[in-house]
Amino acid sequence: MRTSRPVHRPWSLPSRPLVACAVACLAIVASACGRRAEEAATKPLPAAAGSGSQAATKAAAAKDQPPEPFDPPALADLEKSVTWIDRPVRDGMAILRAEQAKQPAAVPVAEALALENTSADRNRTILAALGRLPAEGAADMDARIDRHVTGDLGSTNPIMISTTAEFDILGLTGFGLFSFGRDLEPFASAETVATWQTSVDGLLDKVVLRDDLVWSDGAPITAHDVAFSYQLIMDPRVPVPAVRSGTDQMRWVHAYDDRTLVFFHKEPLATNVWNINFPVLPKHVYESTWEADPTLKDSAAHVKLEEAPVSGGPYEIVERKRGQQIVLRRRESWSRVGGKKVREEPFFREVRFRIIEDPNTSLLALKAGEIAEMVLTPEQWTTQTSGPDYYRANTRVTAPEWVSFHFAWNIDSPFFADRRVRRAMSYAFDHDRMLEKLCFGLYQPAAGNFPDDSWMASKKKLQPYKQDLDKAEALLDEAGWTDHDNDGVRDKEIDGRLVPFEFSVLVNQQPLRIAICTLLKENLEQVGVRVNVRPTEATVIQDLTQKRKFQAYFGGWGSGTDPDSTENIWATGAGRNFVNYSNPEVDRLYVEGRRELDRGKRAEKYGRIQEILYDDQPYTWLYWRNSFYGFSKSLRGYVFSPRGPYHYSPGFSSLWMPRQE
Amino acid sequence: MGTYLARRLLLGLLTLVAITFIVYGLARNMPGTPLTVQLGESDPSRKLNPEDQERMQRIYGLDRPWPEGYVRWLGNVLRGDLGRSLSRKQPVTTLIRERIGPTLLVSGTAFLLAWTLAIPLGLFASARSGRPEERALSLLLYVLYSFPTFVAALFLQIIFAVRLQGTAWGLPLFGMTDLPPDAGTAARALDVARHAVLPIVCQTYVSLAYDSRFIKANMEEAVRQDYIRTARAKGAGPARVLVHHAFRNTLIPLVTLLGLSLPGLIGGSVIIEQIFTWPGMGRLFFESIRERDYPTIMGLTLLFSLLTLAGQLLADLLYCVVDPRVSVE
Numbered sequence: 001m002r003t004s005r006p007v008h009r010p011w012s013l014p015s016r017p018l019v020a021c022a023v024a025c026l027a028i029v030a031s032a033c034g035r036r037a038e039e040a041a042t043k044p045l046p047a048a049a050g051s052g053s054q055a056a057t058k059a060a061a062a063k064d065q066p067p068e069p070f071d072p073p074a075l076a077d078l079e080k081s082v083t084w085i086d087r088p089v090r091d092g093m094a095i096l097r098a099e100q101a102k103q104p105a106a107v108p109v110a111e112a113l114a115l116e117n118t119s120a121d122r123n124r125t126i127l128a129a130l131g132r133l134p135a136e137g138a139a140d141m142d143a144r145i146d147r148h149v150t151g152d153l154g155s156t157n158p159i160m161i162s163t164t165a166e167f168d169i170l171g172l173t174g175f176g177l178f179s180f181g182r183d184l185e186p187f188a189s190a191e192t193v194a195t196w197q198t199s200v201d202g203l204l205d206k207v208v209l210r211d212d213l214v215w216s217d218g219a220p221i222t223a224h225d226v227a228f229s230y231q232l233i234m235d236p237r238v239p240v241p242a243v244r245s246g247t248d249q250m251r252w253v254h255a256y257d258d259r260t261l262v263f264f265h266k267e268p269l270a271t272n273v274w275n276i277n278f279p280v281l282p283k284h285v286y287e288s289t290w291e292a293d294p295t296l297k298d299s300a301a302h303v304k305l306e307e308a309p310v311s312g313g314p315y316e317i318v319e320r321k322r323g324q325q326i327v328l329r330r331r332e333s334w335s336r337v338g339g340k341k342v343r344e345e346p347f348f349r350e351v352r353f354r355i356i357e358d359p360n361t362s363l364l365a366l367k368a369g370e371i372a373e374m375v376l377t378p379e380q381w382t383t384q385t386s387g388p389d390y391y392r393a394n395t396r397v398t399a400p401e402w403v404s405f406h407f408a409w410n411i412d413s414p415f416f417a418d419r420r421v422r423r424a425m426s427y428a429f430d431h432d433r434m435l436e437k438l439c440f441g442l443y444q445p446a447a448g449n450f451p452d453d454s455w456m457a458s459k460k461k462l463q464p465y466k467q468d469l470d471k472a473e474a475l476l477d478e479a480g481w482t483d484h485d486n487d488g489v490r491d492k493e494i495d496g497r498l499v500p501f502e503f504s505v506l507v508n509q510q511p512l513r514i515a516i517c518t519l520l521k522e523n524l525e526q527v528g529v530r531v532n533v534r535p536t537e538a539t540v541i542q543d544l545t546q547k548r549k550f551q552a553y554f555g556g557w558g559s560g561t562d563p564d565s566t567e568n569i570w571a572t573g574a575g576r577n578f579v580n581y582s583n584p585e586v587d588r589l590y591v592e593g594r595r596e597l598d599r600g601k602r603a604e605k606y607g608r609i610q611e612i613l614y615d616d617q618p619y620t621w622l623y624w625r626n627s628f629y630g631f632s633k634s635l636r637g638y639v640f641s642p643r644g645p646y647h648y649s650p651g652f653s654s655l656w657m658p659r660q661e
Numbered sequence: 662m663g664t665y666l667a668r669r670l671l672l673g674l675l676t677l678v679a680i681t682f683i684v685y686g687l688a689r690n691m692p693g694t695p696l697t698v699q700l701g702e703s704d705p706s707r708k709l710n711p712e713d714q715e716r717m718q719r720i721y722g723l724d725r726p727w728p729e730g731y732v733r734w735l736g737n738v739l740r741g742d743l744g745r746s747l748s749r750k751q752p753v754t755t756l757i758r759e760r761i762g763p764t765l766l767v768s769g770t771a772f773l774l775a776w777t778l779a780i781p782l783g784l785f786a787s788a789r790s791g792r793p794e795e796r797a798l799s800l801l802l803y804v805l806y807s808f809p810t811f812v813a814a815l816f817l818q819i820i821f822a823v824r825l826q827g828t829a830w831g832l833p834l835f836g837m838t839d840l841p842p843d844a845g846t847a848a849r850a851l852d853v854a855r856h857a858v859l860p861i862v863c864q865t866y867v868s869l870a871y872d873s874r875f876i877k878a879n880m881e882e883a884v885r886q887d888y889i890r891t892a893r894a895k896g897a898g899p900a901r902v903l904v905h906h907a908f909r910n911t912l913i914p915l916v917t918l919l920g921l922s923l924p925g926l927i928g929g930s931v932i933i934e935q936i937f938t939w940p941g942m943g944r945l946f947f948e949s950i951r952e953r954d955y956p957t958i959m960g961l962t963l964l965f966s967l968l969t970l971a972g973q974l975l976a977d978l979l980y981c982v983v984d985p986r987v988s989v990e
Binding site for chain 1: 691692693694697698699700713716717720748749750759815818819822823826834835836837838841842935936937938940944951953
């Protein structure tokens with residue numbers, strides 16, 4: 001089993017604004033095993049948008065080289081020649097508190113706790129009543145929360161991580177300068193940053209750190225740590241698995257003094273704001289150890305650090321039992337420095353991540369009160385969490401999430417090169433039956449690659465495709481796929497050979513996905529096309545799609561916080577462009593979108609991309625999947641973003657437990 | 662005896678090389694590499710650029726043909742180095758060392774329990790063959806044998822870890838211990854024991870059912886032999902006939918079975934370890950395959966093959982002990 005990582009817990013984000021790196025992930029496939037099954041297909045999205053395929057190409061050109069040495073201008077010269085624009089420095093928690101002060105709870109907590117979540121109305125009521133921050137003194141500041149993770153950590157070193165569980169924990173123990181809110185708008189975190197400015201030409205970002213920051217070993221956190229981390233991440237000797245990209249789009253990062261940092265960009269891009277966000281290591285700890293062991297994991301010193309890393313965030317790791325649990329404790333020196341309260345204390349004294357891979361066991365653990373939260377699969381939501389045994393100690397909520405699923409058509413295969421054929425596929429499929437019968441009416445239909453309510457979506461209100469077999473047949477006829485040999489299967493002469501329209505669709509071994517592909521098979525048989533449904537292990541699907549060796553597959557993506565993160569799906573030759581889609585206009589629009597700094601004008605570019613994709617149908621888009629969460633009745637304060645309840649600011653930090661009466 | 666042993670050991674060595682060669686070839690030729698897995702899990706907007714991918718390929722040794730990789734692996738093994746896990750970044754020997762204890766705790770206990778119960782049950786069943794109590798027992802054992810462990814595990818969890826939670830009968834749902842590392846040794850031992858109860862029960866009942874049926878089947882055969890009739894005729898008591906005359910003659914297949922169960926003791930159970938989040942070898946093996954973690958797959962393959970061969974050799978040698986008519990010469 002792949003210990004899959006839930007889609008919902010992307011790596012990304014920091015629940016406290018702190019984590020530096022907002023990485024996120026999507027995977028087309030999901031995991032093989034149990035639980036994620038459903039949710040799987042994708043992992044959520046990127047918070048980080050930085051690098052598109054072009055960017056990647058550029059990075060590639062940089063080879064295994066560290067950034068060219070750069071002689072930063074003196075700060076005084078910069079100040080003379082540069083006009084700065086102030087950028088937002090915000091406190092995610094304060095924003096949420098202000099929002100909630102304006103909307104008093106409609107229903108008392110006790111009433112919401114007694115509700116069974118069986119309708120959209122009740123779901124709203126539960127979220128509105130239980131998703132609130134505590135009144136002064138109402139939270140139990142000694143509480144411990146048991147969180148569920150499905151896999152163990154490979155590493156606790158912030159720059160060496162790549163999995164969801166690792167990013168989840170980094171979100172609480174890592175030091176970061178930037179984050180983003182529920183609206184996915186980036187800002188500098190008021191907990192760590194005093195000011196943030198960008199030059200008028202967009203080539204520089206200047207950040208002044210607060211002066212009351214310390215690592216868990218007592219040393220001050222300074223701008224030099226950030227600049228050091230940048231150089232470490234970019235050093236080719238250090239095998240950084242995930243966080244180099246994006247970071248590699250910068251020219252240089254320079255610390256002028258303990259608090260002042262300037263990020264030098266290669267180009268003025270709308271996505272620079274994501275690239276300046278990377279994990280930070282304590283310079284005083286690693287500067288003496290890393291050169292002797294650039295793997296950061298082999299030497300005795302690094303082995304020790306791996307077990308007990310120096311933390312820059314609100315929590316530190318106090319116990320790590322491999323394959324079982326990771327325990328974090330709130331650190332005093334985060335909120336109090338020099339005997340003075342400088343930041344809000346996190347609500348939980350202890351956060352215990354419990355590793356449970358089996359989805360049935362984790363649901364039982366929730367029912368037994370061993371864990372206080374978990375991601376539910378759609379099956380669990382529909383059939384296993386509606387009885388009194390579940391509601392005794394728990395409640396559940398659902399919310400839309402920016403994760404969509406699709407059939408992908410390999411444009412290089414003889415079947416799907418013609419867009420009329422791809423549109424025919426979309427018209428032949430019975431979307432209504434899938435949504436109502438197979439997905440239990442839990443999901444919204446998808447009309448394209450951006451969510452309808454997002455700023456980057458087309459304003460034309462594109463309608464999701466509906467089944468229309470006549471249209472599908474007409475399109476197939478038009479494209480030359482007719483039944484020449486009267487065997488009931490359409491065919492076409494290609495290179496002098498009559499090729500029957502019969503293809504395979506790869507799908508992860510999960511019941512819902514297989515059912516959806518089987519429905520496609522039945523539908524296409526009605527128009528004379530034969531489909532073989534091929535349930536396949538996740539890694540094999542990944543391998544085949546990366547090598548472009550497939551005809552069609554069922555997949556999913558989370559959408560990123562920035563639409564530029566989808567460039568590597570649609571740009572010609574890009575890394576995630578498994579279907580070999582190529583449209584010069586789309587390529588151009590992505591480049592323009594990245595260079596355009598005005599949000600309104602950017603939105604037009606991405607809206608246009610969505611319209612082109614809608615017409616071309618390189619995918620048959622199916623649905624946007626909700627996230628489903630089970631929460632203990634003792635938990636409060638969960639508020640959902642399009643990336644779930646944790647991965648934004650304040651995210652996890654807004655959760656709390658009431659003081660026992 | 663000496664030449665026999667030497668021949669067997671040499672044959673075993675060749676078998677070992679063949680097994681590891683084939684498994685290495687199969688593993689390296691499975692679609693996907695550790696890098697595919699890593700790419701699939703990484704943030705797509707922060708994908709590795711081609712140079713980084715090449716560098717990781719080199720680090721993982723994927724840039725060379727697999728037979729060369731095998732030779733390098735074999736060379737390292739001969740020098741006592743099983744390599745380092747690609748996905749967990751720890752030496753394979755460390756991983757195995759961490760996991761072997763928990764697995765032995767469950768499978769060893771289950772093994773002992775199953776056999777201490779299976780032998781009397783099997784003898785009882787052959788003594789009472791055909792009577793209602795034996796039919797009832799057989800039915801029960803068949804039911805147990807047919808009952809999938811993953812379903813049984815779930816029922817046990819629901820009953821003992823959810824319904825009876827908070828009572829004296831309550832047992833932990835998953836994991837190996839809930840206590841902090843600073844708890845006392847006695848308290849920790851007790852806590853681990855409580856956590857081990859359900860996995861042990863799950864692993865015991867299936868083999869108990871199988872083993873006792875195995876004994877009964879062999880006994881059925883033995884009790885029809887002439888020497889049993891002779892024993893009865895000369896006036897030996899029923900218990901003595903059963904144990905002394907019949908059972909002793911069924912020891913050969915039993916020893917074979919015991920020998921074959923040796924690798925299983927160390928290998929653990931993927932399903933049970935997965936359900937109970939038990940940090941054992943079964944889970945490690947399964948995960949390493951999913952992650953295409955070649956060094957771990959090979960380390961475990963080597964260990965399991967060694968144990969299988971050793972178990973067989975041991976069984977063959979034990980034949981001489983349990984049956985004086987057998988000789989290795």
